[in-house]
Amino acid sequence: MSRSESAGDIAVTVRNLRRAYGPRVVIEGLDLTIRTGEFVALLGESGCGKTTLLRALAGLDPVDGGHIEGPAQPAVVFQEHRLLPWAPLWRNVALGNETAEGRRRAEKALREVGLQGREDDWPRNLSGGQAQRVALARALVRQPKLLLLDEPFAALDALTRIKMHLLIRELVARHRPGVLLVTHDVDEAIAIADRILVMRAGAIASTHLTADTPPATLRGRLLKELGVENDSRAA
Amino acid sequence: MTFESADRPAVTARPTRSAPALPGGEARYQLLSWLVPLAILALWEVSSRAGLMSQQVLPSPASVAETAWRLIRSGELPAHLGASLLRAAAGFAIGGSIGFGLGVLVGFSRLAEALFDRSIQMIRAIPFLALLPLVIVWFGVDESGKIFLVSLAVLFPIYINTVLGIRQVDPKLLELARVQGLSRLETVRRIILPGAMPSILTGVRYSLATAWLALVIAETLATTKGIGFLAMDAREFLQTNVIVLTILIYAVIGVGADSLARWLERRLLAWHPNYAKGARA
Ligand SMILES: Nc1ncnc2c1ncn2[C@@H]1O[C@H](COP(=O)(O)OP(=O)(O)OP(=O)(O)O)[C@@H](O)[C@H]1O
Ligand SMILES: [Mg+2]
Numbered sequence: 222m223s224r225s226e227s228a229g230d231i232a233v234t235v236r237n238l239r240r241a242y243g244p245r246v247v248i249e250g251l252d253l254t255i256r257t258g259e260f261v262a263l264l265g266e267s268g269c270g271k272t273t274l275l276r277a278l279a280g281l282d283p284v285d286g287g288h289i290e291g292p293a294q295p296a297v298v299f300q301e302h303r304l305l306p307w308a309p310l311w312r313n314v315a316l317g318n319e320t321a322e323g324r325r326r327a328e329k330a331l332r333e334v335g336l337q338g339r340e341d342d343w344p345r346n347l348s349g350g351q352a353q354r355v356a357l358a359r360a361l362v363r364q365p366k367l368l369l370l371d372e373p374f375a376a377l378d379a380l381t382r383i384k385m386h387l388l389i390r391e392l393v394a395r396h397r398p399g400v401l402l403v404t405h406d407v408d409e410a411i412a413i414a415d416r417i418l419v420m421r422a423g424a425i426a427s428t429h430l431t432a433d434t435p436p437a438t439l440r441g442r443l444l445k446e447l448g449v450e451n452d453s454r455a456a
Numbered sequence: 457m458t459f460e461s462a463d464r465p466a467v468t469a470r471p472t473r474s475a476p477a478l479p480g481g482e483a484r485y486q487l488l489s490w491l492v493p494l495a496i497l498a499l500w501e502v503s504s505r506a507g508l509m510s511q512q513v514l515p516s517p518a519s520v521a522e523t524a525w526r527l528i529r530s531g532e533l534p535a536h537l538g539a540s541l542l543r544a545a546a547g548f549a550i551g552g553s554i555g556f557g558l559g560v561l562v563g564f565s566r567l568a569e570a571l572f573d574r575s576i577q578m579i580r581a582i583p584f585l586a587l588l589p590l591v592i593v594w595f596g597v598d599e600s601g602k603i604f605l606v607s608l609a610v611l612f613p614i615y616i617n618t619v620l621g622i623r624q625v626d627p628k629l630l631e632l633a634r635v636q637g638l639s640r641l642e643t644v645r646r647i648i649l650p651g652a653m654p655s656i657l658t659g660v661r662y663s664l665a666t667a668w669l670a671l672v673i674a675e676t677l678a679t680t681k682g683i684g685f686l687a688m689d690a691r692e693f694l695q696t697n698v699i700v701l702t703i704l705i706y707a708v709i710g711v712g713a714d715s716l717a718r719w720l721e722r723r724l725l726a727w728h729p730n731y732a733k734g735a736r737a
Contacts, residue, residue, distance in 0.1 A: 279635060297635045303628055307650040307727040316646065317636045343727050359636075 224280070227290045230257045232367045232399020233278060239286035240273055247273045249423035251287070257366060258397035260390070262410035264447060265420035271403045274420070275369050278401065296365035296398070298373040302352040304344040304359075311340040314359045330358035333392065350381035357389065361396055368398040372405065386413045407443045411436050419446050515697040520704065523697040532686070537705065539681040543599070544671050547606025552663065555611040556656070559618025563652070573619075580612045585673065592677065602674035609670035610663040617659025621652030653724055654731075661717035668710050 227233055232255045240248040247270040255261050265271050276282040278289065279297045304313045314330050315323035328340055334354040344352060353373060360368060370389075374382045390413055393400055404410055410417045417429040417439075427446060429439060497517055503509055504516030511519065527533035558576065561568040587608070595601030625648050633643040675684020683702050690698035725731040 281631060281634060294637050299628070299632075301628065303632045305629065305647065305650070307653070307725075308646070317638050317642060345727070345729050 224289045224291070227292060227366070231255075231290070232257045232259070233289070233291035233295075233401075235278070235287065235289050235291075237287040238274070238277065238284055238289070240270070240277055240282070240284050247423060248277070248284075251424045253418070253425060255367070255399035255401060257399050258393070260393055260400045260402070260413060260415045262402045262404055262414035262417045263420060264404065264407065264410055264417060264443060266447060267405070269420050270423060271420055272371055275371050275401065275403055278367070279369050292366040294363070294365070295367035295369055296360035296363065297369045297371070298353070298356050298360050300372045300375050302344075302349075302356040304347075304352055304355055306344050309341045309343060310336065310347075310355055313344065313355060314362050316359060318363075326362055327358070330362040331355070333361070333395075334358045334388065350377050350385065353377065353385065354388070357392070361392060361398075364396060365398050368393070368400045370400065370402040372403055374409065375405065382409070383412075389413065407440055407447070410443070411439055417443065419443065512694070512696055515700055520697050520700050523695075523701050527686075527698075527701070536681055536683055536686050540671060540675065540683040541709070543602050543674070543682065544606060544667055547603045547670070548610050548663070548667050550603065551607030551610030551667070552614050552660070554607070555614030555659075555663075556618055558611075559615045559656075560622065562615075563619045563622030569619075576612075576615060580616075584609065584670065588673070588677075597678040602671070602677065602679075605674040606667050606670045609666040613663040613666060614656070614659040617655045617662070618652065621655030621659075622648055624655065625651035654721075654728060657717065657721050657724065660720065661714065664713040664717055665710070668706070668713060672706060 233253070235251060235253040238248050238251040238253075239246070251274065253274075263271050263274070273282070275297075277284045278291060279295055280293070281297075304310075305316070308316070310331060311324050311327040312319055314327035318326075324340070328337070331337060331340060334357055336351060336354060336358070339347075344355070347355065353376075356373070374385050377385060386409065402410070402414065411431055414431055417431060418425050419427045419429075429443065431439065434442070500509075500514070501517045504511070504514070504519075509516075515523075524533065558572060562573055562576075584605075587605070591601045591605060595604060629647050629651065630643070633647050638646065672684065675682045676688065679685040679688070683705055687699055687702040690696075690702070721731050
């Protein structure tokens with residue numbers, strides 16, 4: 222196994238990745254490339270290894286084989302916001318660079334996610350959606366080449382989730398990181414991704430470009446692939 | 457001030473505000489909480505004056521106050537009080553830093569835990585008073601013996617709560633530190649210590665109480681200064697009003713120490729919904 226820095230407009234390249242927990246092989250022979258500015262969504266049945274892949278890309282877990290070519294310090298947003306309750310918002314965003322310059326950048330990042338003027342507020346005074354926006358600001362403030370999102374909107378209500386989709390699309394268009402979004406929500410994937418991957422048996426089973434297929438058709442196809450045959454909402 | 461926190465879910469409700477409020481707010485409760493102690497004091501004074509209680513058994517509040525005033529004017533009380541507070545402070549500083557230091561060491565390192573924790577727990581299990589004869593043999597009835605006792609009393613609560621606090625830091629936040637590329641030192645400063653702070657302060661608050669108890673015991677050993685000496689001396693001469701005065705002083709300082717701990721909590725845990733002053737989460 223090895224890891225090296227990605228070059229040019231490639232955010233991350235994964236070749237022949239393997240990851241096993243003891244005798245249970247979770248990822249086997251997985252290949253993946255994400256370009257900067259590209260928004261990739263990853264779908265797959267529960268327990269198929271999506272989080273495992275994301276954690277390997279984040280450098281949080283070791284891998285057992287293959288090669289990852291990606292930035293040494295990708296940004297990650299988890300399902301929970303993971304804000305430090307004892308730090309005001311700007312310190313949360315600037316975490317690791319809490320200087321005057323860091324504060325200036327944090328203010329800018331908070332403004333981008335619509336939380337201007339809240340720099341000195343405490344995380345406990347935020348709603349779930351606002352807290353997740355701060356987590357997004359913290360991820361983007363360091364201009365990452367690769368942004369990894371593990372079901373970041375799963376805990377939000379439907380309306381807030383739609384607003385978050387618009388926000389994150391806009392932010393990705395502006396900052397142009399390569400994005401890998403793990404989600405369970407087929408509609409979410411169709412709404413924000415450029416490319417949708419379906420993971421099965423430890424590898425990428427299929428790839429769908431959202432620009433190529435009408436959303437309703439794509440939705441039907443993806444649901445079928447994920448093993449949901451009779452969907453009453455199908456168009 | 458409102459019923460707000462009472463009908464909200466437990467996540468935002470503050471334990472200290474769970475009961476419905478009277479109109480008039482916090483200040484009214486503050487006043488109300490003094491009502492019973494003041495009534496008892498008044499009753500005590502009245503029954504003393506009426507001759508229901510002998511001055512030898514329990515002197516009246518007025519005569520205790522008079523004694524206090526006399527001892528303050530003669531300079532005795534400030535000198536003895538100063539000596540006691542100095543002992544408490546020295547013992548607290550010594551025991552507190554050792555307890556905190558050991559706690560940080562054991563909290564961070566499994567090796568240090570394997571080496572020290574069992575011994576510390578064994579010493580902790582010894583009843584405090586059982587050590588008294590040994591302390592007298594070791595230190596005599598000297599100042600150092602008293603400071604030793606106070607240090608020992610402070611050490612354990614701070615040690616235990618520091619270890620606990622460090623161990624309880626949310627592993628998800630430690631993972632965040634790795635994702636953000638924080639150095640080891642930054643992780644300790646930004647995540648582990650603040651995360652452990654509520655527990656550490658609980659230890660401080662608890663240890664202030666045990667320090668005080670240790671001081672009272674230590675000061676019954678032969679001394680020539682300190683509040684304890686004042687009490688022992690008064691016992692020799694059956695000066696009940698001085699004895700009652702020293703008990704009151706111990707009480708006042710105990711309450712003062714507790715307020716100090718609360719103040720520290722309010723300052724250092726301003727972010728914490730349970731401690732934040734006037735917070736309406
Ligand atoms: N620490 C671990 N030790 C052993 N097995 C693990 C561990 N973490 C995950 N697994 C296993 O690896 C497989 C993949 O888990 P993973 O969390 O990546 O799934 P997922 O696709 O993210 O699922 P979900 O959609 O439910 O979040 C599962 O079968 C899980 O039981
Ligand atoms: Mg998962």
